[in-house]
Amino acid sequence: MKLTVVGTGYVGLVSGVCFADLGNEVICVDIDAAKIEGLKQGVMPIYERDLEEMSIRNHAAGRLSFTTDIAQGVREADVIFIAVGTPSLPGGQADLSQVETVARDIGRYINGYKIVVNNSTVPVGSQKLVKRIIRENMTEEVPFDVVSKPEFLREGSAVFDTMNADRIVIGSDSEKAAEIMTELHKPLSAPIMITSPESAEMIKYASNAFLATKISFINEIANICEQVGANVSEVARGMGMDQRISDKFLSAGLGFGGACFPKDTCALVEIARQAGCEMKTVKSAIEVNKKQRLKPVAYLEEKFESLQGIRVAIWGLAFKPNTDDMREAPSIDIIEALKQLGAEIQVYDPVAMDVAKKILDGVTFTDSPVKCAKDAQAVILVTEWQEFFSLDYLRIKSAMLAPYILYDGRNLLAKHNLVQVGFDYQGVGR
Numbered sequence: 001m002k003l004t005v006v007g008t009g010y011v012g013l014v015s016g017v018c019f020a021d022l023g024n025e026v027i028c029v030d031i032d033a034a035k036i037e038g039l040k041q042g043v044m045p046i047y048e049r050d051l052e053e054m055s056i057r058n059h060a061a062g063r064l065s066f067t068t069d070i071a072q073g074v075r076e077a078d079v080i081f082i083a084v085g086t087p088s089l090p091g092g093q094a095d096l097s098q099v100e101t102v103a104r105d106i107g108r109y110i111n112g113y114k115i116v117v118n119n120s121t122v123p124v125g126s127q128k129l130v131k132r133i134i135r136e137n138m139t140e141e142v143p144f145d146v147v148s149k150p151e152f153l154r155e156g157s158a159v160f161d162t163m164n165a166d167r168i169v170i171g172s173d174s175e176k177a178a179e180i181m182t183e184l185h186k187p188l189s190a191p192i193m194i195t196s197p198e199s200a201e202m203i204k205y206a207s208n209a210f211l212a213t214k215i216s217f218i219n220e221i222a223n224i225c226e227q228v229g230a231n232v233s234e235v236a237r238g239m240g241m242d243q244r245i246s247d248k249f250l251s252a253g254l255g256f257g258g259a260c261f262p263k264d265t266c267a268l269v270e271i272a273r274q275a276g277c278e279m280k281t282v283k284s285a286i287e288v289n290k291k292q293r294l295k296p297v298a299y300l301e302e303k304f305e306s307l308q309g310i311r312v313a314i315w316g317l318a319f320k321p322n323t324d325d326m327r328e329a330p331s332i333d334i335i336e337a338l339k340q341l342g343a344e345i346q347v348y349d350p351v352a353m354d355v356a357k358k359i360l361d362g363v364t365f366t367d368s369p370v371k372c373a374k375d376a377q378a379v380i381l382v383t384e385w386q387e388f389f390s391l392d393y394l395r396i397k398s399a400m401l402a403p404y405i406l407y408d409g410r411n412l413l414a415k416h417n418l419v420q421v422g423f424d425y426q427g428v429g430r
């Protein structure tokens with residue numbers, strides 16, 4: 001099929017590349033001219049496993065093209081995906097301005113039957129909103145359908161998730177559009193669920209809020225474990241063996257971050273409020289998460305009379321491993337809090353350093369875990385990059401200064417071994 005994806009970020013670019021790899025003709029459109037120019041040259045704007053190779057290969061094969069020309073994108077496609085950002089407004093609700101702009105552009109340039117797919121995470125009612133905007137901006141009367149297709153890929157494994165989706169949810173009020181969308185997604189061999197647009201929109205928020213709540217739940221259990229002498233890793237394993245619970249999203253740590261959970265939980269609270277309901281569980285999950293991020297700071301405050309001039313190493317800046325995305329990363333809050341207390345911060349991340357340099361100031365950037373730990377009295381492991389698992393910890397300790405605090409914010413390391421080496425080791429809930 002002929003597809004256009006508008007917005008070449010984590011979702012749009014990965015979807016575009018994957019659809020091209022499945023044999024479709026895909027045009028990726030973005031307003032960011034530098035991004036589009038880079039993509040034409042094979043330079044990826046984000047880090048995602050396999051993305052570069054697949055993008056370059058499909059581009060060379062003529063199945064994948066990049067442009068800033070939305071008119072071309074709209075005119076040449078049978079199906080147009082909207083995959084632009086929907087960030088939080090100050091009140092927590094989703095900012096739909098980017099989606100609205102694209103809908104206006106689609107209206108302006110539409111020249112025959114098309115399916116417009118809301119792939120961005122949008123509040124309930126957005127399918128109708130996009131439909132109305134397209135119709136209001138049309139210059140010629142043509143039929144079209146708008147469907148909602150929530151995106152479930154995870155950063156860090158986005159290509160794999162797209163190619164091996166658990167399910168495809170298509171919210172459609174048109175049988176024809178549902179059939180074409182089913183056809184398009186058939187090669188993925190994932191179960192396809194057709195729902196109303198409203199249900200599809202709600203499935204996305206409910207799924208993300210549920211997972212976020214699960215994380216906050218286990219983090220609260222971890223905090224109790226610390227007080228009563230239980231080990232949250234054992235508790236989570238024991239809980240996770242119950243198939244009704246499952247072991248996914250049951251790792252205690254410094255909480256969730258990224259471009260989705262923080263904003264989607266806030267948006268759901270707001271959707272609920274506007275519907276005259278109160279989403280108490282999710283509100284609590286958000287509150288727990290904010291506090292959880294600062295646990296290592298509270299720990300260091302207990303250990304030192306003052307953090308003024310204390311050198312602290314931050315290992316891992318991305319909000320999770322295998323991505324360079326730092327949006328809503330816990331590392332940012334931790335670093336800001338430590339800076340306010342007068343600590344000197346050294347940072348390291350295997351992949352996110354370029355992104356971090358644009359966001360963080362007043363910190364020392366280093367290019368290895370050892371250099372990051374140099375002369376630090378404390379290391380805080382914030383992102384569970386595999387690299388941190390297999391380090392020479394004797395070397396790390398000799399680079400550091402006493403009291404050799406190692407705060408393992410993701411319970412990645414074996415406490416016993418580190419204590420033997422001479423670290424003052426602290427995990428979360430164990």
Ligand code: NAD
Nearest residue numbers: 007008009010011030031032084085086098120121151155
């Ligand atoms: P992103 O910020 O990485 O990418 C959005 C892109 O849209 C940017 O490149 C931007 O330049 C472009 N853009 C903005 N306005 C435009 C316009 N008028 N025309 C063309 N391009 C335009 O965002 P993302 O992380 O890919 O998220 C996109 C949507 O998907 C959001 O609603 C998000 O909640 C949802 N989502 C994201 C993820 C994720 O893991 N990142 C997962 C599932 C769903």
